[in-house]
Amino acid sequence: MNVIEAFNREHNTVHSENGLDILFIRNYEAVRISALISYDVIILEYHDPSGAGDLLNKIRAASYEDVYLIPCFLLKLDAQVDPLHLALADGIVERVSIASHHSIVERIISVKNDYKAIKTDFVGRQVVLKLIRFLHSRDIRLKPVPSSNTLMGYSFPFLDANSHLHDYQENIEILKVSVDRGFLSPHFEDVVHLCSNCGSGFINYREVCPKCGTRKHFSEYSIHHFVCGYVGPESDFFQDKKLVCPKCNRQLRHIGVDYDKPSRISECENGHVFQEPEIETYCFNCGDTNKLESIIDYEINTYELTATGVSMALSGITKEESNIEEIDGVVSFSVFKTLLKVEAERRKLTKGSVSVSYISFLFTPKTIKAHLDSYDQFTHQIAALVRNLLQPTEVLTLANDDTFLVMSPEADMKETKKRLQELSSKLKSVLQKQFETTDNDRILVDSFEMEDKESVGILEQINEHINIL
Amino acid sequence: MWEVVFDYFDSMTPDQFVRTYWYLIFLELPRYLFLDYMVLLLYYLRRFSMKKTYKEAQYRFWSESPLVTIMAPGKNEGKNLYKLVKSLEDQTYQNFEIIIVDDGSDDDTPIIGNSLLKAGLIDVFLRNEVRGGKASAANLALRYSKGKYVVHLDADSSLDRNAIERIITRFYLDPEIGCVGGNLKVRNAKESMAATLQAMEYLSSISVGRIVTSYLGIYRIISGAFGAFRTDVLKRIGGWDIGPGLDGDVTQKFQKLGYKVVFEDRAICLTSVPVKFKTLTKQRLRWNKSTVRFRLRKHIDVFLPTANFKFTTFFSSLENIVFNVVFSFLWIVYLFDILWNFTDTFALIIVTKLAIYTVISYLQFFVLIALSERWRSELWLGLYIPLETIYNGYYMRFIRVMAYIKEMYFYSSYKDVWNPAKTSDKALDHGKL
Ligand SMILES: [Zn+2]
Ligand SMILES: [Zn+2]
Ligand SMILES: [Zn+2]
Numbered sequence: 001m002n003v004i005e006a007f008n009r010e011h012n013t014v015h016s017e018n019g020l021d022i023l024f025i026r027n028y029e030a031v032r033i034s035a036l037i038s039y040d041v042i043i044l045e046y047h048d049p050s051g052a053g054d055l056l057n058k059i060r061a062a063s064y065e066d067v068y069l070i071p072c073f074l075l076k077l078d079a080q081v082d083p084l085h086l087a088l089a090d091g092i093v094e095r096v097s098i099a100s101h102h103s104i105v106e107r108i109i110s111v112k113n114d115y116k117a118i119k120t121d122f123v124g125r126q127v128v129l130k131l132i133r134f135l136h137s138r139d140i141r142l143k144p145v146p147s148s149n150t151l152m153g154y155s156f157p158f159l160d161a162n163s164h165l166h167d168y169q170e171n172i173e174i175l176k177v178s179v180d181r182g183f184l185s186p187h188f189e190d191v192v193h194l195c196s197n198c199g200s201g202f203i204n205y206r207e208v209c210p211k212c213g214t215r216k217h218f219s220e221y222s223i224h225h226f227v228c229g230y231v232g233p234e235s236d237f238f239q240d241k242k243l244v245c246p247k248c249n250r251q252l253r254h255i256g257v258d259y260d261k262p263s264r265i266s267e268c269e270n271g272h273v274f275q276e277p278e279i280e281t282y283c284f285n286c287g288d289t290n291k292l293e294s295i296i297d298y299e300i301n302t303y304e305l306t307a308t309g310v311s312m313a314l315s316g317i318t319k320e321e322s323n324i325e326e327i328d329g330v331v332s333f334s335v336f337k338t339l340l341k342v343e344a345e346r347r348k349l350t351k352g353s354v355s356v357s358y359i360s361f362l363f364t365p366k367t368i369k370a371h372l373d374s375y376d377q378f379t380h381q382i383a384a385l386v387r388n389l390l391q392p393t394e395v396l397t398l399a400n401d402d403t404f405l406v407m408s409p410e411a412d413m414k415e416t417k418k419r420l421q422e423l424s425s426k427l428k429s430v431l432q433k434q435f436e437t438t439d440n441d442r443i444l445v446d447s448f449e450m451e452d453k454e455s456v457g458i459l460e461q462i463n464e465h466i467n468i469l
Numbered sequence: 470m471w472e473v474v475f476d477y478f479d480s481m482t483p484d485q486f487v488r489t490y491w492y493l494i495f496l497e498l499p500r501y502l503f504l505d506y507m508v509l510l511l512y513y514l515r516r517f518s519m520k521k522t523y524k525e526a527q528y529r530f531w532s533e534s535p536l537v538t539i540m541a542p543g544k545n546e547g548k549n550l551y552k553l554v555k556s557l558e559d560q561t562y563q564n565f566e567i568i569i570v571d572d573g574s575d576d577d578t579p580i581i582g583n584s585l586l587k588a589g590l591i592d593v594f595l596r597n598e599v600r601g602g603k604a605s606a607a608n609l610a611l612r613y614s615k616g617k618y619v620v621h622l623d624a625d626s627s628l629d630r631n632a633i634e635r636i637i638t639r640f641y642l643d644p645e646i647g648c649v650g651g652n653l654k655v656r657n658a659k660e661s662m663a664a665t666l667q668a669m670e671y672l673s674s675i676s677v678g679r680i681v682t683s684y685l686g687i688y689r690i691i692s693g694a695f696g697a698f699r700t701d702v703l704k705r706i707g708g709w710d711i712g713p714g715l716d717g718d719v720t721q722k723f724q725k726l727g728y729k730v731v732f733e734d735r736a737i738c739l740t741s742v743p744v745k746f747k748t749l750t751k752q753r754l755r756w757n758k759s760t761v762r763f764r765l766r767k768h769i770d771v772f773l774p775t776a777n778f779k780f781t782t783f784f785s786s787l788e789n790i791v792f793n794v795v796f797s798f799l800w801i802v803y804l805f806d807i808l809w810n811f812t813d814t815f816a817l818i819i820v821t822k823l824a825i826y827t828v829i830s831y832l833q834f835f836v837l838i839a840l841s842e843r844w845r846s847e848l849w850l851g852l853y854i855p856l857e858t859i860y861n862g863y864y865m866r867f868i869r870v871m872a873y874i875k876e877m878y879f880y881s882s883y884k885d886v887w888n889p890a891k892t893s894d895k896a897l898d899h900g901k902l
Binding site: 210222229231233273274276289 | 573583586587592593595596597598599601602604605606608610612613615659707708709710711715892
């Protein structure tokens with residue numbers, strides 16, 4: 001290795017070891033995700049934890065098997081490696097070499113090649129297949145990582161990288177589906193108590209007055225003076241440093257003999273008297289106050305790949321090649337990319353404009369559940385609806401489970417934006433009528449104009465907003 | 470047979486008759502027939518003449534609409550609470566708070582109490598993990614009472630719709646009134662013979678006795694089953710002292726402070742009475758022991774010419790002692806007298822006495838039925854009047870004498886399991902409270 005290069009963080013370097021091409025990344029910004037296909041292994045210099053984390057997330061979120069399954073190691077410098085990042089990587093190295101991790105690298109690369117050779121008949125959420133393949137290629141379990149950065153208190157970094165807006169409910173749903181379909185088997189780790197509104201585990205348990213709900217109340221022992229039968233709170237008896245009965249003026253001497261403390265009584269600022277305060281929960285994340293019963297007890301498990309899971313990882317036709325093309329006017333993602341390239345070339349000649357928009361559906365777990373058994377059919381129906389609302393010259397593709405891409409040739413950017421906004425609200429009302437979705441099922445749309453000469457650029461631009469690659 | 474009876478009465482001179490039936494003629498008839506029914510008549514006449522005044526008091530009450538605290542302390546009363554709370558929910562007067570105290574129950578009472586609290590049917594539910602006795606449970610409720618008046622109820626009772634309105638209105642008739650007793654009727658009258666006889670007893674002797682003593686200003690005991698108190702005064706006297714007889718005791722304290730204690734026969738509370746004679750006997754032994762404990766022992770000072778001396782208090786205690794304690798012992802004397810001096814005709818005398826009582830009882834009964842607000846459902850009790858005379862004349866008297874003897878000579882109420890030992894021991898240590 002060149003000494004000057006070694007101290008120059010501007011450059012990412014390629015090394016060769018045992019015939020494998022290793023990309024050593026020091027400058028995170030210079031990495032183009034789709035370009036990672038060309039390497040066998042990545043070593044990431046861990047000098048900026050947050051930057052490294054972002055990059056790891058992007059890699060594992062990619063759509064191409066060659067990218068999201070790529071063996072990736074962290075070159076540890078001074079900074080402690082965040083467990084969340086370690087879970088996305090395949091190990092830590094001390095220098096730019098994979099000698100110490102030779103066998104795992106071999107395994108990943110060989111399994112990855114197997115995947116390429118076969119096509120799975122997997123139907124359902126793409127993320128499920130990705131997760132299964134990620135676990136299988138590494139022969140590992142999916143472990144929850146304690147994390148104060150996530151709402152639940154535990155994170156599944158691979159799932160977080162792949163979910164929209166780090167929506168915990170989506171992750172829960174994916175894990176549930178995977179267990180229900182027999183791909184994963186759960187092993188108990190912990191139970192977390194989550195806000196029913198937002199899923200946060202950052203909850204304050206408050207004791208409140210059962211009458212008026214105030215948090216301001218104080219409790220005292222009550223004292224029963226046997227001799228005269230007087231009962232009252234301890235403070236009734238305080239006199240200098242003694243306990244003196246307010247009824248008979250005798251001094252209390254010996255608990256259990258002349259007096260006892262039969263109960264504890266609380267009084268709130270509004271004068272309500274009670275013994276059992278109500279427990280109210282306050283969610284620090286969404287500000288929701290609720291009853292204790294509303295809290296969701298969610299089981300945190302480690303997930304192990306089952307035999308079914310393994311065979312699923314290795315079998316059939318892939319989702320991307322599935323019959324989405326059977327719908328008129330919807331092209332496959334690869335065709336779309338080719339067309340985009342063609343348009344980019346055309347644009348150079350005609351100075352015409354091309355814009356690409358995404359239409360992404362963020363369905364609530366409830367909606368996903370309702371259509372889980374026929375998710376493909378559901379997607380097809382939506383695709384048909386979208387197609388109907390588009391102009392004939394526009395090209396539509398399904399980039400992943402729930403994101404459509406639309407290429408609009410020779411259209412004014414502003415107009416396209418406006419039209420798509422209208423389209424989204426129309427779509428929303430149609431979905432609500434046909435599929436009983438609610439306002440919580442959201443549709444995100446945005447449009448981008450192709451600026452550089454390369455068609456990949458615009459897809460990457462979109463990818464920054466919403467994971468498609 | 471009948472000739473013997475005829476001859477017996479035919480040959481008897483008026484002197485002999487008086488000699489034989491002196492207890493009846495000099496003690497019972499004047500007290501229980503003439504005095505009671507004279508006063509009863511006067512009472513109804515006065516009530517009629519005071520209709521307008523009563524209406525005005527009612528108006529004052531409603532325009533003030535004070536907060537009333539209804540408290541029901543008790544142990545293992547959970548099963549009764551719902552019925553009680555329902556009867557409160559249906560009251561004509563609604564500005565009240567309900568405080569339930571669970572005194573160390575070992576059944577489902579805490580669960581029931583807390584669920585009533587959650588359902589908003591009661592306002593405060595307090596539980597003592599360790600039993601402290603009836604007085605301490607009531608005192609705990611009192612400590613947290615916010616009402617201007619406190620109504621003390623037994624948890625196994627329930628109220629007529631207007632009972633709270635009726636009992637509290639009395640305070641607005643006379644500002645000197647410190648506490649008001651409500652009228653108890655028996656809910657489970659048909660459950661057993663013992664219960665039926667008690668239903669009769671509550672309807673006649675207990676109710677009439679209270680109307681009369683109240684009219685004369687010497688009403689003694691406000692039953693814990695249904696009584697109303699001025700909260701400020703009750704707090705001033707420190708609430709209830711440890712029982713038994715805490716009801717009579719607290720009433721006595723009101724009288725000592727110069728407050729009037731009255732009975733409101735139109736504020737009606739249904740209560741469950743003991744079904745078995747055995748439990749009834751125990752209950753009455755306890756009640757009667759308290760007369761000795763509180764009248765003769767703790768509050769003997771009412772007979773002393775101190776600064777606090779009051780004629781009504783004096784008479785109230787005197788009446789209580791004379792008509793209960795003295796009469797009971799005289800009754801024993803009387804029994805021995807006829808047994809000794811009229812041995813041959815003893816049986817005949819007893820039967821004759823019973824016959825006379827029965828006739829008088831029927832007269833009383835029809836007067837009371839005519840005045841009762843629920844006479845249709847009480848008329849059947851008339852069938853039991855012959856038995857009632859035995860119940861009142863012998864059974865109750867016998868218990869009374871037993872109780873007095875036990876308490877006077879053996880201080881037996883201090884050993885009563887009805888109170889936890891810790892409180893009774895302390896009371897005994899501190900000079901026979
Ligand atoms: Zn409160
Ligand atoms: Zn005391
Ligand atoms: Zn929340």
